[in-house]
Amino acid sequence: MIFTRRFFILLAIGALPLAFVWTMPALKYGMIAYDLLLFALAWIDARRAEKPEAFTIERHxxxxxxxxxxxxxxxxxxxxxxxxxSFILKDEYPPALELRGERIFQLTPIRQRSSDGMPVSKMREATARYHLYASVRGDYEFGDLVIRYDAPWGLVTKQARIPAAEHVKVYPNLHEARKYELQARHNRQLLMGLRRTRLRGQGREFESLRDYVRGDELRHISWTATARRGRMTTRQYQTERNQSIVVMLDAGRLMTSRPASDNEHLAKLSKLDHAINATLAIAYVAASGGDNIGLLVFNRQVASYLPPQRGHAQLNAMIEALYNVKPQMAEPSYARAFQYLSNNCKRRSLVVILTDLVDSEASAELLSYTATLLPRHLPLIVTIGDNDLRALVTQPPADISAVYQQSVAEELVQQ
Known part of the structure; x- marks a missing residue:
């Protein structure tokens, strides 16, 4: 219970007779009675006020x-x-999230009315909106909602805490990933009117049988079909469809840095965040095309692994696996990651390795372990460039210190 401005004004009015107490001592008893009456009225006012249970407050x-x-x-x-x-409302949002807008709101719920001005129902409603900007993925906690409202006579203000604590997750930015899915769908729609061409002789997926002609590879001859038909028969192949893609995501030390960018939002993202966004973009495109998509996150150990599967259920599983991935301040173990993938992924797949390299030794180590995937898998190494280093190399140095910095940057870029 909080006393209002009206209460203190009335209390001050009751103190005015103090100027006459020296000449009229009996006034002090009237002052005491007035003050006791005022406090009694404030207590009654607080008792008459609505209970917090009469209000329904929801956070969406x-x-x-x-x-x-x-x-x-x-x-x-x-x-x-x-x-x-009239209410004063305050939301206890996670302090790690950046507030965009007001945190404290003044709300006066009103009844909804029809076009002729008549109330539709007895329910009064008011809405408050604000935005939160998240620069780090992970788990966060919202607190309760706090409201204040005046009692009927306006002598006191009641404050109540409405239980509304909840756990939330901050995910990677899915809107950016969906842009590539829409582009892929657009490209497929452009090809719908084109005649389907089978790329015979390429790929490893069986397409049909035909008579052997001079120049066909001997390894493609089907000896069982030849014995059954009584003439040389060869197998035809076409480009594989419904292929498997596995994204290997490096969550090591180098992925903690933040690439320079003129965009305010991109400048707050680490290399790992960019790699996760790229992973989801690949996953959305693969899911829309009916391909199998898998995930392997590694640092010193294999943090998580999802075998390649198709469908939006697999996409949701990848989103849940990636939302709380944190980089470790340690060098990644390519040996453990590639050995784990070789032991658990037997089907031929396109393996996209998202990592970052800083010197020739790390590059040589990565290339040596990548070679172990051949010929079963098709590896593709993707590294994240450093725009700030490239900008430092291209701009003319201003002094001797800038010359040394440019030399180091050029050496790093060349490596």
Missing amino acids: LPHRLMIGAENEVVITLRHQCPRRL
Whole structure:
């Protein structure tokens, strides 16, 4: 219970007779009675005020909070009390998230009315909105909602804490990944009117049988079909469809750095965040095309592994596996990662390795372990460039210190 401005004004009015107490001592008893009456009225006013249980307050969050985006939070307050109430509302949002907008709101719920001005129902409703910007993925906690409202006579303000604590997850930015899915769908729609061409003689997927002609490879001859038909028969192959893709994501020390960027949102993302966004972009395109997609996250150990599967269930599993991936301040173990993949992924796959390299020794180590995937898998190494290093190399040095910095940067870029 908090005393209002009206209460203190009335209390001050009751103190005015103090100027006459020296000449009229009996006034002090009237002052004491006045003050006791005022405090009694304030207590009665607090008792007459609506209970917090009469209010329904709900916090509505997006289905997934995303990194690098302004996530809208909507708070709805409803009640059916007969009198018009005004509220001061405060939400206890996670302090690690950046607030965009006001944290404290003044709400006056009103009844919804029809076009002719008549109230539709007795329910009064008001809505507050604000945005939270997330620069780091992971788990966060919202606290309770706190409201204040005046009692009927306006002598006291009641404060109540509405239980609304909840656990939320901040995911990678899925909007950026979906852009590539839409582009892939657009490209497939452009090809729908074209005649389907089978790329015979390429790939490893069986297509049909035909008579042997001079020049065909002997290894493609089907001896069982030859014996059955009584003439030389060879197998035809076509480019594989519904292929498997495995993304190997490096979560080691070098992925903690933040590449320079003129974009405010991109500048707050680490290399690991960019790699995760690229992983999800590949996953969305693969899922929309009916391909199998898998994931292997590694640092010194294999942190998580999802065998290649197709469908949106696999895509959701990858999103859950990636939202809380944290880089370790240690060098990644390529040996453990590639050995694990070789032991657990037997089907031929396109293996996309998202990593970062800083010197020739690390590059040589990565290439040596990548070669162990051949010929079963087709590896593709993708590294994240450093725009700040390239900019430092191209700009003219201003002094001797800048010359040394440019030399180091050029050596790193060449490696």
